[in-house]
């Protein structure tokens with residue numbers, strides 16, 4: 305057992321993400337992983353992945369893979385873990401089961417734990433009040449004062465037992481959390497919790513403490529649902545003579561003021577967000593800000609920048625409300641910062657869901673979409689006119705500001721048609737030059753000519769890009785066909 309001796313000021317920072325494999329990555333858990341990772345990176349320490357698979361009610365197929373996949377995708381690379389090993393392995397809790405009982409027995413020997421032989425019936429009776437109603441189930445410490453001989457006799461007779469933590473009966477326990485400050489509880493309120501179960505296996509709380517210590521963890525980042533267990537954890541560390549790690553409990557991620565973000569509303573998991581078209585980097589950036597405030601005004605951070613900037617003192621204890629509007633704005637910012645080539649590559653599969661034609665100028669399409677795309681999955685309404693011209697009403701040609709109506713529009717389209725028929729340089733520059741040349745020649749306003757073109761080729765009132773770009777996206781043949789159709793409709 306390592307004592308406090310030898311722990312110098314410069315102790316290497318070691319953090320761990322200890323997820324239970326549930327089959328999906330809740331946003332709150334991903335945030336825990338991120339903060340854990342950032343603390344390790346900021347301090348030049350180690351980020352460890354430990355799979356806590358022992359308190360699972362049932363095995364979820366592929367659940368561990370979800371954890372690996374998410375961490376890899378988000379760039380939260382671990383230094384030690386089940387797949388890559390390390391000096392403190394094994395890193396899967398169920399593979400560590402053999403060691404815990406020994407530790408518990410040491411606590412019995414040092415007077416910090418005791419054998420309890422109470423059977424189920426007796427324990428159940430404690431949970432009932434005399435009138436049959438359910439009582440607060442604190443163990444009544446029945447076995448706490450059995451004599452050494454009594455204990456030995458029962459052990460020899462093979463009576464099933466658990467090992468319980470011997471909580472102090474008086475006084476208080478104070479623990480420090482970096483986010484919540486000092487928290488003090490009355491020892492008399494602490495249950496003599498079970499450390500080792502009848503089957504010889506550790507309880508979750510016990511395994512967690514022993515694992516953290518034996519893995520040399522210096523900073524424990526976790527959800528605040530574990531705050532109430534922290535005093536018991538502290539008493540265990542003290543009983544062993546181990547150094548208590550730095551605690552960083554994070555407030556829950558909320559859907560609104562009173563409801564936690566839950567898997568049921570379809571927004572709670574990383575996978576949901578990716579399926580909705582959010583960029584991994586944007587999600588990570590947003591999650592970093594979900595309960596942590598940077599010192600300056602900057603809001604857009606790469607993972608490397610976060611590792612520099614992150615500071616535990618910026619973590620807030622008030623619950624963080626998940627704000628889809630803010631996430632979308634951050635996503636849009638990431639999209640705007642992409643190079644046109646990157647954007648084109650990303651958006652193409654989304655466009656392809658709605659556009660099957662092959663003769664489309666994807667480069668131009670992407671360039672008009674980039675400034676107005678907040679989310680890749682929003683692309684449908686921007687491209688739904690490409691494969692086939694939608695049915696549209698001639699009223700669309702009437703635009704007050706552009707001073708267009710059905711008569712002016714047919715006139716404009718008739719003038720445009722031969723010019724475009726003649727045009728060989730079917731590029732943004734070429735079409736631009738041709739249409740603006742015509743505008744100059746006819747001495748008309750831009751909108752007088754461009755609005756009808758845009759309407760005829762898209763059949764829509766609102767489009768990404770103007771008439772010129774739409775013509776180039778659709779290609780010459782399709783553009784001409786749609787303009788002819790427009791003339792016909794207006795005739």
Ligand code: GLU
Pocket residue numbers: 322323324356512525526527530
């Ligand atoms: N396995 C726990 C969970 O997934 C983590 C507890 C901890 O970090 O201490 O909630």
